[in-house]
Structures are given as structure tokens and as C-alpha cells.
Amino acid sequence: MGTGTPGATPSGTVPAELAAACADVRAAGHADQIAGVPARYVAAPGSTDEASALLRAAAGLGLTLVPRGSGRRQHWGNPPTSCDLIVDTGRLDKVVEHAAGDLIVTAQAGVPLPDLSQVLAAARQHLAIGPRTMVEGGTVGGLVATNAADSWRYRYGAPRDLLIGITVVRADGVIARSGGKVVKNVAGYDLGKLFAGSYGTLGLITEATFRLHPLPGAALGLGVQQKDAESAAAMVQTIQYSPVAPSSIDLRWPSPAAPIWLLVGLEGDRESVLTRAARLRALVGPALLPGAQPDGANVHEPESAAPAHRTEDQLRADLQSRALDEGTLVRVAFWVGRLAQVLTAIQGAAATNGIDVAIEGSAGAGVLEARAPASSAPMAVAAFVTDLRAALSGLGAGSVVPGVASAVVVYAPDEVRNVTDMWGPVPSRDLMRAVKDQFDPEHRMAPGRFAGGI
Amino acid sequence: MDGNDVIGNDGLSTVGRSAPASVIRDAAGVDAAFTAMMTEICSPDSVITDPQELRTYECDGLTAHRSTPGLVVLPQTAEQVAAIVRACAARRIPFVARGSGTGLSGGALPRTDGVLIVMSKMRSIIAIDPASRRAIVEPGVTNLSVSKAAEQHGLFYAPDPSSQVVCSVGGNVAENSGGAHCLKHGFTVHHVTGLQVVTPDGELTWLGDGTGAAPGYDLVGAFTGSEGTLGIVTKIIVKLTPIPEAVTTLLAAFTTMGAGGAAVSAIIGSGILPGAIEMMDALAIEAAEAAVNCRYPEGAGAVLIVELDGPTGDVEAQTAAVREICTAEGAYEIRAAQDAAERAAIWTGRKSAFAAVGRISPAYIVQDGVVPRTALESVLDRISALSAETGIRVANVFHAGDGNLHPLVLFDDRRPGEQERAEQLSGTILDLCIEHGGSITGEHGVGVDKSRYMPKMFSAADLDTMQLLRCAFDPHGICNPGKVFPTPRLCGEVPGVRRAPHPLVASGLIDQF
Numbered sequence: 001m002g003t004g005t006p007g008a009t010p011s012g013t014v015p016a017e018l019a020a021a022c023a024d025v026r027a028a029g030h031a032d033q034i035a036g037v038p039a040r041y042v043a044a045p046g047s048t049d050e051a052s053a054l055l056r057a058a059a060g061l062g063l064t065l066v067p068r069g070s071g072r073r074q075h076w077g078n079p080p081t082s083c084d085l086i087v088d089t090g091r092l093d094k095v096v097e098h099a100a101g102d103l104i105v106t107a108q109a110g111v112p113l114p115d116l117s118q119v120l121a122a123a124r125q126h127l128a129i130g131p132r133t134m135v136e137g138g139t140v141g142g143l144v145a146t147n148a149a150d151s152w153r154y155r156y157g158a159p160r161d162l163l164i165g166i167t168v169v170r171a172d173g174v175i176a177r178s179g180g181k182v183v184k185n186v187a188g189y190d191l192g193k194l195f196a197g198s199y200g201t202l203g204l205i206t207e208a209t210f211r212l213h214p215l216p217g218a219a220l221g222l223g224v225q226q227k228d229a230e231s232a233a234a235m236v237q238t239i240q241y242s243p244v245a246p247s248s249i250d251l252r253w254p255s256p257a258a259p260i261w262l263l264v265g266l267e268g269d270r271e272s273v274l275t276r277a278a279r280l281r282a283l284v285g286p287a288l289l290p291g292a293q294p295d296g297a298n299v300h301e302p303e304s305a306a307p308a309h310r311t312e313d314q315l316r317a318d319l320q321s322r323a324l325d326e327g328t329l330v331r332v333a334f335w336v337g338r339l340a341q342v343l344t345a346i347q348g349a350a351a352t353n354g355i356d357v358a359i360e361g362s363a364g365a366g367v368l369e370a371r372a373p374a375s376s377a378p379m380a381v382a383a384f385v386t387d388l389r390a391a392l393s394g395l396g397a398g399s400v401v402p403g404v405a406s407a408v409v410v411y412a413p414d415e416v417r418n419v420t421d422m423w424g425p426v427p428s429r430d431l432m433r434a435v436k437d438q439f440d441p442e443h444r445m446a447p448g449r450f451a452g453g454i
Numbered sequence: 455m456d457g458n459d460v461i462g463n464d465g466l467s468t469v470g471r472s473a474p475a476s477v478i479r480d481a482a483g484v485d486a487a488f489t490a491m492m493t494e495i496c497s498p499d500s501v502i503t504d505p506q507e508l509r510t511y512e513c514d515g516l517t518a519h520r521s522t523p524g525l526v527v528l529p530q531t532a533e534q535v536a537a538i539v540r541a542c543a544a545r546r547i548p549f550v551a552r553g554s555g556t557g558l559s560g561g562a563l564p565r566t567d568g569v570l571i572v573m574s575k576m577r578s579i580i581a582i583d584p585a586s587r588r589a590i591v592e593p594g595v596t597n598l599s600v601s602k603a604a605e606q607h608g609l610f611y612a613p614d615p616s617s618q619v620v621c622s623v624g625g626n627v628a629e630n631s632g633g634a635h636c637l638k639h640g641f642t643v644h645h646v647t648g649l650q651v652v653t654p655d656g657e658l659t660w661l662g663d664g665t666g667a668a669p670g671y672d673l674v675g676a677f678t679g680s681e682g683t684l685g686i687v688t689k690i691i692v693k694l695t696p697i698p699e700a701v702t703t704l705l706a707a708f709t710t711m712g713a714g715g716a717a718v719s720a721i722i723g724s725g726i727l728p729g730a731i732e733m734m735d736a737l738a739i740e741a742a743e744a745a746v747n748c749r750y751p752e753g754a755g756a757v758l759i760v761e762l763d764g765p766t767g768d769v770e771a772q773t774a775a776v777r778e779i780c781t782a783e784g785a786y787e788i789r790a791a792q793d794a795a796e797r798a799a800i801w802t803g804r805k806s807a808f809a810a811v812g813r814i815s816p817a818y819i820v821q822d823g824v825v826p827r828t829a830l831e832s833v834l835d836r837i838s839a840l841s842a843e844t845g846i847r848v849a850n851v852f853h854a855g856d857g858n859l860h861p862l863v864l865f866d867d868r869r870p871g872e873q874e875r876a877e878q879l880s881g882t883i884l885d886l887c888i889e890h891g892g893s894i895t896g897e898h899g900v901g902v903d904k905s906r907y908m909p910k911m912f913s914a915a916d917l918d919t920m921q922l923l924r925c926a927f928d929p930h931g932i933c934n935p936g937k938v939f940p941t942p943r944l945c946g947e948v949p950g951v952r953r954a955p956h957p958l959v960a961s962g963l964i965d966q967f
Contacts, residue, residue: 408669
């Protein structure tokens, strides 16, 4: 497939079939590579119909292809095994419909997330994916394809939970829609669920419709310092069962020697946020350190709940001062009741292999990210991942459920990736392969990028 | 998933449609030998063959569609379900899973040439993990019993379809059930994090791991709401939610539907997200009064039920705000329930509404369309105009917060032609929903009842693409066939796609250019 296909032309010459199908096609330049895999052509369709014609032409030529948005998350997952054509969504940049009264938005895949946030904020609404993800850049298509989320996962879930409709172009060029633009809708299969987090392996996402939420009047972050994994886990239990209805329960543990911080996010109107903050303080006691500022944390004075807008501005400022996606990031998903064991497993595997990891994520939702610095020895990082997976698989022993935790390497330097199984064991892999075979029988869509060798 | 689907393909809607399939089938459907096999897998008293008894399973909650199953089996374990399905798969016998039979779209309508697998004996709550806020349950467990079992831990199971006392969690997964409170708390798909399923070829496997963030495709999300067409669930991991500290239920009476609708828009527009916003029109209120004597305010053209939940302070503030909005929009009476008994009194009328219209009409059709909330007013106006034009009465009961209409189309089936006219009106209401960018079903499912409307909402390519998922799970089309999709094509009939060399090419008998 892919390389050396009958449709191949000398490098630098765009096949006539592609040029006829799409107004914006060119030969790939040096920057046009996906996770280090150079492409031959780049095409930027300006509409779903144009994308359809392009993918049909690519199918005729037997080209492998990888969708690309802003490139924000392009280094996530495995590199594709082949990439003849990059389908750039840059010209699919329209917010198609923002029905504020219905709390929904339809946007094309190439719309940058910060731009989308701006449009929605004008109506005092937001796509509740998580403050960091929305301001870090990336596009609507990339957001859905990676199902990325952060703090607000605790309350709102991931993109798959807010996605209510999707338009895709299949590998054979056929345009398909599922869902719609109403939140409550059970007509037909929900293909959006399948495409959320599919890393471009099932088709090209060209348009997505999301459920929106009103932007809260005020937001407040409260920090709780904990001395070890057990006390942090106990505190998460206290907070999740408390009546203060937090939007997020994040955890930050910058290094084994440092204290663990729990950051509780409250949202609502100002009055409510302040009342709930006082109640939380009464519940948590002296452990709650109002206004404390752990490294990079988004913590505000409880006496002055900040307008939600200001919180985002601060996040943006924070982000400018720090490099994105350095080193190796391992996402650990687990049953929340196992938090203490999971923290111990992560630090144990890191210590065994002599690396330092920083842990951060939504303790409340059971999704943490362990980051090994870029300076770590690649073999040590690879061994860390293996050891961590072994420790996590032990946590499920005795349960009727096959496992209660998983570890996925989201991104890693080449030297680590070359020696690491990025996705690890995957439940029901045969069914996933059957799904892939149906949607993309020739395996031309982002081949090899995904879990289970898909 | 055996890769032989090019040769051994059955029709999706009619078994035995393609000739080669009947050649490879090893026996003719549900016969004595097959029944004996079922008895061996389950105990004899778990296999029903008596024609009288079989007839009790001829329909689900949608009684308009009836079909007596060829055989009924009531397995007690996941392994038994797998063995039953394997036996069906070997003979290409279609099978249909059934939970409590409360579905409203005929999704569990049996096949006369097939097996009905009734899950009601699998009703144990296997485990509750309060620290992880998860429960593992069997599919026959009733929806409400999950909340009851979780209550001692301060937790509840959020999806609450109105049939929650009897409906099963397995059925909820099949239908992606909602309920009055899904406006705030979401649907079944937002509360299921792992499924043990028997695939249509009889393999027992897990989708997801209960975390809600398992690596790979989100097959849990894709399976939920697939109306029993992708396999049978045998264990379900659900998310549990902390019981809110405070709940207040308000009942507001308006003289017109327009005023009630305006209040709904104003509440949502103010940034408040209530647990539920329900609305009933005068005819629905009249029916509820006749049936359960719910004593709603006299002379109401519309009543609104608004339920707010959350931390005490927030609920108090929002209650005051909602009162103010309703008054401003013309509410002439507002009642507030503070305790469970008062709350139940307010909900009695709403919850009885479907059954209650039986008091004011010999027969009726329950519809389940969805429109964008902002289109509610114009759609309701159109419905009332249509009702006036046709002389067919329509009672409106709906989840106003999310635009989910449940028009009850009333008719007298003793009058010639009236049922046809009622069905026509009911269909026109769905057309209206589609016209306004809505959906033909918000929570009842497509089943057999609405499959003919699917082409109005989706293109042939959309439906074909959904079939790709179906073919990945059920290449032989034996798992609840004939539901959801109007004219499913055979798996393997993928236009323009080369799947494998033609058998004759592979064998060297012919060449292909």
C-alpha cells in the first residue's frame, strides 16, 4: 500500500488527479512531515465537498494520508508507517453556526480552539473541555481526533461527551454525518464516539457540533497540600463526596521529594463560589492553603473569586512562559479509588529506573499524566513504562473487570518512541481492527498511528 | 469476523435472502435439535417453547408491533449467553435480546424465525466501589435498584427514564436512555465506562475498562445506543454520582404555552442549568387530572416543572431566580416542593401523563421528536395548527429544557380511517422536527417503529457508513436484524472498495483487469 504505489510520480510533481480534485495542492516541503515521516504532497481542501473529491482521488492513486490541523498534537501517538499526502485542514476554518440560544456550535475541523473560544465567549459561553487544552492551541479536528481534555474532565468529561454531531470524509471519499445539532438524539449509531480519539485512522473529520455551557461568572482555585500518596487519596475522597460540587479536582506532584498539591476548582456566580470555598475550608481544615501558589498553579485568593475570563488570561500568560510537550508524557487512567496505589506505582517505577517524573492531572476523574524530562535516558524511560504497566495490571487482580488502570505514552522523543510500545495492551483489539477494516479496508488513513497497530 | 463474508453472507433483514448462505447453513433454523441444545446450555425451565407462553413475549412497550418468538431462552450467566449466541451463529439464526420489555420503539420485537434471549434472570449487582464511584451490574438489574443500592454510600445512578422502576440497565445501554434529568446529568452513554459483551459470533469480551479513558477506539460509546444490533451486554460498569445536597422542585402555571416556553428560554438564557425542565399543555393536564387527580393549578394552559439540584446555597439562589423569571413571564401560580413527598406530588401528574391520556382517548400514539430549544414555540404552533386542520387531538408533554417533544396523538380506532390519519399526523410532526434541524428520536430509539424515517434524517451514505460499524460487529446480520436501519445492505457489499481478491481470481480460474 502507500509507498511505491502505482499512482506514484516523481517527487515534486503533484499528480494531476489530486490537482483536479482540490484547488490547493502542492509538493511537500521540508516542514511537511508527520512525527518525522516526510510527506510527498500537501493538500488543503476548503470544504467538505472538496475534501471528498480529494480523498476520492487519493483513493484512486492508493495514497496513504494523514490529516493535519495546526500541528499542535501531531507528535502524539505513533508516527504513521507511511504518509504520501498530508490533508491540511487550514482552509476549513469557519465557525458554521453558533446557536447561542440552543447552546450549540458547529465548527469546521481547522478552526483554531482559541479562536473558537473567543467566538463563544462573546455570548458568555464556552466549550467545557478544560482551560489548558482550549488555550494551548490546536484545532477542532485535532481536539476530536485526540479526545484531549484536562481539569474539567471531572465535571464535563472529554470531547466525546460534548460532541453531538460530526461530519467525516471516509477513506474512499464518501461524506458521512452522524448525530446532529440537538443534544438529545438517539437516531442511528453515534459515529462521533468512534471518531473521538481515533487519531485520524478512520477518516477525515471536517466538521463537528458540540454542546456548550454558559461561562460561569467566577472561578476559584483552592490548593490543598498533602504529605503523601495515601493522604492525597483520602483528601480526594473527602472532596468528591463533599457538597461543594467542584468542577475539577487536580493533582500536582512535581517530584517525589516535593509535597503533593490538590487543586480544587469551583465555578459559579461569585456569591456561590465564595460560599462554597468557605464550606470547603471548614471541611478540609488547616490543610487548605488559600492563595498559596505552587509552581505554575492556577490558584486565586478565595476572598476574591476571579472572573472566569481572567483565569483564562492568566493561563495563557502561564503557557507563554513554558515549552509545550517536552520529554515523555504517559497518561495513566484508573479507577479513582486506586489513586494511592497508582501514585505509588508511578513513583516506584520511576525510582526503579532512576528517572524523575512529575505527575499532574485530574485526580478526581482518574486521569493523571506522568512526565519524564527530555534529559532522561531513553532506555530508562522505556523500562519505566514497562514497569508501570506491570504494576498497574496487578491492581486489577481479583476483580471481575480485566483491568482497572492503563498507561498510554502520549508523546515521547524519537529515541524513547523507537523502543517503546506507545499504546500498550488494548481491550477488544480484534473488534477495533474489524472496525478499522470496515472504514479503511486498505489501511491508508494514518496507518500505524493508533493503538493495537491500527 | 471470520473474513468469509464475501461467500457466506446472510441478508441483514431477512435471513436466507442470499442463496449461498442457505447452502452453508448446517440445519434449518429453530428446530427440535436446536431447542435441545438450548436446554443443555440453560436449564429446561429456562427455555420456553409453549406457544401460549411464547406469546407473552410478542411485543415490548410498543404494542402496535407484535411477533411471536420462535423460542425464548432465559440465561443466568454470561457464559450461557455466549453459548446461546454461538449456537445461533453456527446456524445463522437471528436472535434478539430483551431486558424488561419496556422499550417504546419495538427494539425488542422478536423474530418468529429466531431466538429471544431474555436477560431478566441476570439481575445481580455484582459490586459497588464507592471510592471509585462505580458499580458493576448485570444487564437485567432494574435502573432504580442501582440507585437504591448506591444510596447508602451517598451516591445515585443518574440516568432516570420514567420507567426506571422496571426497566433494565441492559436495555438502557441498548437505547442510550435519558430521562427527565438528562438535561443536566447526561444520558446513559455518559455514565457507562465499561461493558462485557457477547459479540454476534458468540465471543465474550470487554469493551473499555471502567476508567472511561481506555486506550483504543471508544467502543463503549459506539455500542451504547446501538439498540441491541452489535451484541448483548452481560456486565455493565456504571458511574455513580454523589447525591446532591439540596433539591427543589417548582411548579409554575401559565395561561398559555407561549408564556411557558418563554420562561424556559429565559431560565436557560440566564445561565442556570436545572436538573429538569418539563412542560405539559392543557390537554395533557386534563388527562393527568382525570387519571391521578394531581391537582395542578386550575385554568392552566401550560404547567412547567423545574427541578434544581446542587449545593444548598446555590439551589436557594437559583430557586429565587427561577421564581422571578416565571413571574415575569406571566406565571399566575408557583408552588415549591421542599421534601420528597411534595416533590412526588408535583411529579405525579407529569409521570402519569402517557398512561393518563388513555382516560381521555380510546387510543393514542406517543411521539419522541426533538427540536432545537429555540424552535419549540414555532413547532408547537405548527402542531396545534395541524391538529386543528385534521381534527386529531394532540396532547403535549415534553422535556422542554432539551427540546424533546412527546406529543401524544389521540384517536379513536373504532372510527374508520382515524388511525391512519393519526399516524399521518404523527409522521408530519417528525418531518417538522427534521425540518427544524432536530431528530426523529430523543430517547425512545428507532427500533422497528421509526426505521422508515431514518432516510429523511440521514443520507444513504450516512446510513451506509453506520452499517460499516454494524458489519464490523455482526457481519452475518443475525443480531437484532431489521431494527434501526430501513434497507441495510449486505456486509461486504462495499462499493468501489477492494476487500480481497474475488475467490475465482484467487483460485486462478479467472483474471480480473
